[in-house]
Amino acid sequence: MKIALLGYGKMGKTIERLAEGRGHEIIFRITDDIEKYDLQKADVAIDFSVPDAAFNNITTCFRQQIPVVSGTTGWLQQYDDAVKICEENNSAFIYASNFSLGVTLFFELNKQLAQMMKNFPEYKVGIEEIHHTQKLDAPSGTAITLAEQILETSEKKAWKLDAVAEDELRITAKRIENVPGTHIISYDSPVDTIKIEHIAHSRDGFALGAIVAAEWLQHKKGIFSMKDVLF
Numbered sequence: 721m722k723i724a725l726l727g728y729g730k731m732g733k734t735i736e737r738l739a740e741g742r743g744h745e746i747i748f749r750i751t752d753d754i755e756k757y758d759l760q761k762a763d764v765a766i767d768f769s770v771p772d773a774a775f776n777n778i779t780t781c782f783r784q785q786i787p788v789v790s791g792t793t794g795w796l797q798q799y800d801d802a803v804k805i806c807e808e809n810n811s812a813f814i815y816a817s818n819f820s821l822g823v824t825l826f827f828e829l830n831k832q833l834a835q836m837m838k839n840f841p842e843y844k845v846g847i848e849e850i851h852h853t854q855k856l857d858a859p860s861g862t863a864i865t866l867a868e869q870i871l872e873t874s875e876k877k878a879w880k881l882d883a884v885a886e887d888e889l890r891i892t893a894k895r896i897e898n899v900p901g902t903h904i905i906s907y908d909s910p911v912d913t914i915k916i917e918h919i920a921h922s923r924d925g926f927a928l929g930a931i932v933a934a935e936w937l938q939h940k941k942g943i944f945s946m947k948d949v950l951f
């Protein structure tokens with residue numbers, strides 16, 4: 721596959737290393753004006769960039785029918801518009817707040833646990849995420865996905881960073897040097913605590929998931945998720 725990387729930072733470089741190891745070629749490493757590049761040469765674009773650039777870069781690819789795998793967080797208020805542009809241009813799109821296989825499984829576990837816990841109101845739910853200090857957004861995209869899944873079955877009305885109100889789901893964000901990404905869901909009662917936790921040991925899991933998604937997506941049309949790719 722010929723891959724255009726949209727963003728060439730920590731994730732872009734990890735994807736380059738693993739993609740080349742799987743026999744793919746990185747033809748563009750785009751970190752500025754996307755209009756300068758002949759995107760038609762790419763089979764697929766993989767976007768791990770910055771919130772301000774993601775929407776324009778992704779939709780520029782769609783207008784040229786280049787399939788896009790995007791993992792950039794912090795721009796999802798424009799996700800529905802991106803989907804519309806993808807469909808209008810008969811292109812292909814996979815977005816995930818977290819591409820690792822482990823987190824894709826963790827999302828399913830989170831939904832099942834939330835379903836189970838809705839009958840036990842004495843347990844108070846909370847989410848904690850821990851990331852490296854360069855991270856631009858808080859809470860993490862993964863924490864938001866986990867919160868939205870819990871809100872589907874919980875009595876709480878919305879998630880909020882550092883929430884204190886009873887009807888809000890509290891997310892706590894910590895920033896510690898060199899942590900690739902940790903997410904913890906806790907259910908606390910007066911007598912005990914139930915916890916599930918996902919700890920990324922490096923960025924390789926995110927990068928491999930995104931490459932597998934790109935391999936799967938390259939000849940397809942439509943809007944997909946990591947569940948379509950892995951299950």
Ligand SMILES: NC(=O)C1=CN([C@@H]2O[C@H](COP(=O)(O)OP(=O)(O)OC[C@H]3O[C@@H](n4cnc5c(N)ncnc54)[C@H](O)[C@@H]3O)[C@@H](O)[C@H]2O)C=CC1
Nearest residue numbers: 727728729730731751768769773791792793817818819926
């Ligand atoms: N979905 C997932 O599995 C994961 C998502 N992420 C997300 O991916 C994004 C990138 O993460 P990192 O690589 O750690 O960040 P980083 O800060 O190391 O890299 C960001 C890159 O974007 C580039 N950039 C800036 N302006 C640009 C533009 N106009 N067009 C294209 N690129 C531009 C920067 O030059 C840099 O190369 C973040 O939003 C992060 O939250 C990170 C890891 C996993």
Ligand SMILES: O=C(O)C1=N[C@H](C(=O)O)C[C@H](O)C1
Nearest residue numbers: 793817818855860861862901
């Ligand atoms: O910025 C990161 O590093 C990560 N971002 C994603 C997120 O916001 O959830 C995924 C992963 O946790 C690493």
